[in-house]
Amino acid sequence: MIFSEPIVNSLTWVTSLSSVLHFPLLATTNEAEYAPIVLTGVLLSLVVIYLASKIGGELSRMIDLPPVLGELVAGVIVGASALHLVVFPDSGAIASDSLIMTILQSINDISADAATSIFQSQSEVISVLAELGVIVLLFEIGLESDLRELTKVGYQATIVACVGVAVPFGVGTTGLIYFFHAPAIPAIFAGAALTATSIGITSKVLSEIGQLKSREGQIIVGAAVIDDILGIIVLAVVASLAKTGEIDILNVIYLIVSATIFLIGSILLSKFFNFGFVAVTDKLKTRGNIIIPAFAFAFFMAFLGNAIHLEAILGAFAAGLVLDETDKRNELDDLVKPVADILVPIFFITVGAKVDIGVLNPVVPENREGLIIATFLIVVAILGKIVTGWSVFGLPQINRVAIGVGMIPRGEVGLVFAAIGSASGALDKALQAAIIIMVILTTFLAPPLLRFAFKLSPESQKPIEQVDSVG
Amino acid sequence: MIFSEPIVNSLTWVTSLSSVLHFPLLATTNEAEYAPIVLTGVLLSLVVIYLASKIGGELSRMIDLPPVLGELVAGVIVGASALHLVVFPDSGAIASDSLIMTILQSINDISADAATSIFQSQSEVISVLAELGVIVLLFEIGLESDLRELTKVGYQATIVACVGVAVPFGVGTTGLIYFFHAPAIPAIFAGAALTATSIGITSKVLSEIGQLKSREGQIIVGAAVIDDILGIIVLAVVASLAKTGEIDILNVIYLIVSATIFLIGSILLSKFFNFGFVAVTDKLKTRGNIIIPAFAFAFFMAFLGNAIHLEAILGAFAAGLVLDETDKRNELDDLVKPVADILVPIFFITVGAKVDIGVLNPVVPENREGLIIATFLIVVAILGKIVTGWSVFGLPQINRVAIGVGMIPRGEVGLVFAAIGSASGALDKALQAAIIIMVILTTFLAPPLLRFAFKLSPESQKPIEQVDSVG
Secondary structure: OOOOOOOOHHHHHHHHHHOOOOOOOOOOOOHHHHHHHHHHHHHHHHHHEEEEEEEEHHHHHHOOOOOHHHHHHHHHHOOOOOOOOOOOHOOOHHHHOOOOHHHHHHHOOOOHHHHHHHHHHHHHHHHHHHHHHHHHHHHHHHHHHHHHHHHHHHHHHHHHHHHHHHHHHHHHHHHHHHHOOOHHHHHHHHHHOOOOOOOOHHHHHHHHHOOOOEEEHHHHHHHHHHHHHHHHHHHHHHHHHHHHHOOOHHHHHHHHHHHHHHHHHHHOOOOHHHHHHHHHHHHOOOOOOOOOHHHHHOOOOHHHHHHOOOOHHHHHHHHHHOOOOOOOHHHHHHHHHHHHHHHHHHHHHHHHHOOOHHHOOOOHHHHHHHHHHHHHHHHHHHHHHHHHHHHHHOOOOOHHHHHHHOOOOOHHHHHHHHHHHHHHOOHHHHHHHHHHHHHHHHHHHHHHHHHHHHHHHHHHHOOOOHHHOOO | OOOOOOOOOOOHHHHHHHHOOOOOOOHHHHHHHHHHHHHHHHHHHHHHHHHHHHHHHHHHHHOOOHHHHHHHHHHHHHHHOOOHHHHHHHHHHHHHHHHHHHHHHOOEEEEEEEEHHHHHHHHHHHHHHHHHHHHHHHHHHHHHHHHHHHHHHHHHHHHHHHHHHHHHHHHHHHHHHHHHOHHHHHHHHHHHHHHOOOOHHHHHHHHOOOOOOOOOHHHHHHHHHHHHHHHHHHHHHHOOOHHHHOHHHHHHHHHHHHHHHHHHHHHHHHHHHHHHHHHHHHHHOOOOOOHHHHHHHHHHHHHHHHHHOOOHEEEHHHHHHHHOOOOOOHHHHHHHHHHHHHHHHHHHHHHHHHOHHHOOOOOOOOHHHHHHHHHHHHHHHHHHHHHHHHOOOOOOOOHHHHHHHHHHOOOOHHHHHHHHHHHHHOOOHHHHHHHHHHHHHHHHHHHHHHHHHHHOHHOOHHHHHOOHHHO
C-alpha cells in the first residue's frame, strides 16, 4: 500500500508545507517504506497457513483422526522442520531461511537489511495473529463449556479430573528433576503440559463409538471440562512463576489464589455481566451489535489476565464462561465461529511450524537425551491418565480402563502449553518438540484404544438414564 | 505470554541442552521479551477501537447519519487529534505520546528503549490489522456488488459514473496544480480521492426517503457501483504512479490496461473460479469449509494485486465480485459479515486516528493555505458530482439535481484513498486532513440535500416499473 521509493517531487512539496507541523514528517521512512512488502508477506503467509490447515485437517478426517491433528502435522510440514514456508526469528531462523521471503525478494527489489526488517515485522504480525487465535480459541472453549451440565456428573468427574491433573503433573515434574536433572521451572512447565485432556477430541471419539451418554462417557466429558479449567489455572500459575524465575511458596499460593479468584469471581459475577451485556446489545442498532461488545469484553478480560501477570487466555476463557450464560449465547456462538475459523488455524499451524522436529531425529546420536525425555513424557502422559479410572469409587461395575483411556488425548490446551512455554524460553527446542509429539501421539492413540477399552466389559455400557437412551 | 525478565535457572539448562541445536536459542531475546507487552498493548488498543467504533456509530445513527461517519469521528477523537489513545509512529508520534503506552508502563517495568520498540511493534500490528480490515471491506463490497443488476440500469448510469469520476478528478487535479502549485503526484492523488461515491451511504439514504426504486434512485445506485470500480482502478494506477514518483505516459497506459485486465479478467474467469470453488467447498467436511477457501482466495488475490504492483484491495474487490456469482453467495455473506464486523472498524478508527485535525485549526494563521486547499477540494467534490445530473440524456422529465446530489457522499473508498495516500507520503498532513473532512462533510450534507432535491420536481419521482411499486 505504501511506496518502495521516496517520491522526490511530492516530498519537496510535503517538506515545504510540513514546516508548519509539529513533527518531522518522515521520521520512520524505513519502516513505512517496507510496509507494503510486510503486508504482501503477511497475505502470502496467511494463504499458505489456510491451505495447509485445510489440507491437513481434511486428510486427517479422511483417516478418522481429529482435524486438529492434521493441522498440527501440516504446520510441522510447512514450518521449520521441512518446507520453511512459515518460519520465525524467535526459533532462530533468518530472512534467507524463509521461502516466503525468497518469493518476496523475487517480486521486489529488497536489500539484505530490508529483508531482515521485513522478515521480523511479518513474523511478529503472524505471531500476534496466532496469539489472537488462541485467545479466540479459549473464548470459544469457554462459550462451549456449559457450567450447568457439570453439576449433573457430580464429584466422580471432579475426582477423576483432579487425579488426572495431579498424577501426570507430579510424576512428570519430579521425574524430570530427579532422573534428568532438569531445573525446576522447565520441569514444572513440562509436567503442567501433561495435565489438560482435550474436551473436543474426547467427546468426538465418544460420540463416534456411541458412548457419549454412557456412565463412563459422562464421567469422562465432565472430568475433561474440569480438567481444562484446572489446566488453565495451572498454566497461569506456571507461566507467572517462569516470569519471576524462582519458586517462592508465598508467590505460588498468591498465584493459585488470584487465578482461582479471577476465574471463580468472573463466574459468580456472570449474572451481573449478563444483565449488562444483554442490555447493551439490545440497545445497539448498528452492525456488529452483538459481536463487537462480545469481543471487546473478551479482549478486555484477556488484557486484564495479562495485566495482573496471569495469562491472556485465562481472561478469554473466563469471558467465554460468562457469556455462555447469556440469552444471546446461540446467536453469539454462530457469530464467533467464522472468526474462530479464520484465526484459530493460524495458531495451530504456527505451533506446528515453530517446532523443529529434527531435534528428535533418532539417527543423530546427540539427540539421544532429548528422545529419552520425550519417551518418558509420553509414557507419563498415557499412564498418568489411565490410573484415573481407579479413583472412581462406589461404582463397582464401571469400566475403569475406558475412563482412564478416555482422558488420554491432550489436543488444544497441551499445544497452548507448548506455545507459551517455548515462547517464554522455559521450554527448549527438545522439550517443546517432545510435548508436541506427546500431543500428536496421545491424540492419535486415543480413538483405537478407546474402542478397544469399551470392548473389555460390555455389560458396563448401560447409560445412566436408561429411559432416555431406549427412545 | 512471554517473560519480561530472562529466567536465570531455565536459561542455564536451555543453554546447556541447546549446544546440540543448529541455531542460537535466544538470538532475538529483546524482541521475545517484549512480546507479551506487545500483545497486552494490541489487546488494549482493540478494546479502545471497538468501544470507540460502537459509541461513534450508535451516536451517529441516533441523529440519522450513517454509522461509518460516527466511527470516523470517534477515530479522530481517540487518535492524534484529541485523546492520544490510538496513535502511530508513522504520523510522527513517539511512545510517550501514546496513552496506551503510558498505561502499559504503569503495569509493567519498561525502559525508554523498550517502550519505543514495544510502541513500534504494537502500532505495526494494529496497522496491518487495519489493512486486513480494508481488504475484507473491499472483499465484502465486491460480494455485495451484483454485476447482473448493473446491466438493468444501462448506459445512463455508466455515463453518470464516468462524468462523476472525470469532472472532480480533472478539476481537482488541475486546480491544485495551477492555483496552488502542487506537484503532480499529490495533486493527482487528491484529485483521485474525489472520485468514488459511497454505494452504502447513498443507497441507505435513498431507501430511507423511499426513492431507491425511482428512476433517479436506480441511476444513482448503478452509477455508484460503476464509480467504485472506476475509483479502485484509478487508485491502483495513481498509487502505482506514486511508487515510481514520475508520470510516464507509457506507464500510465500500462497501469490502466493491467488494472482493467486484472479486474475484467477475474470477472470473465469467474465461471471457472466458481466451478472450482463450489467443487472444493462441497468436498470439504471439516469446520470452516466455506470461509477458509473464500479467505484463502481473497488473500491470494490481494497478494496478487500487491505483487503485480497494483493494490491489495483491487485483488480483494475482484475476489468479492467473482465469489458473488457462486451458489454459495448467501452462506458466504453470512460468514464474512462477523469477520468484517471485527476487522473493518479497526480500519475506520485507524483512518480517523491518524488524522491530525489540528493542522486545519482556523485559529492558527499558518494553517490558512491548508484551509484554502481543503475548501477548494470540498467545493470541487460537491459541484463535480452535481453536474453529473446534466449528463443524463433522452429523459427530459428526470430530476437532474437529485441525481447529482445523490452522487455526493464519498465514504469508504474516499477513506481508502486518504489512508493509502498518506501512508505512502504522497499526501501530507494538511491534504490528508482535507480529504477526511471532505468525506465527513459530503456524507453529512448528502441526506438533507437529497431530501431537498427530491422535493424540487415531485412529478419526476415515478418509479420505472409502475406496477411493482404499487404493490
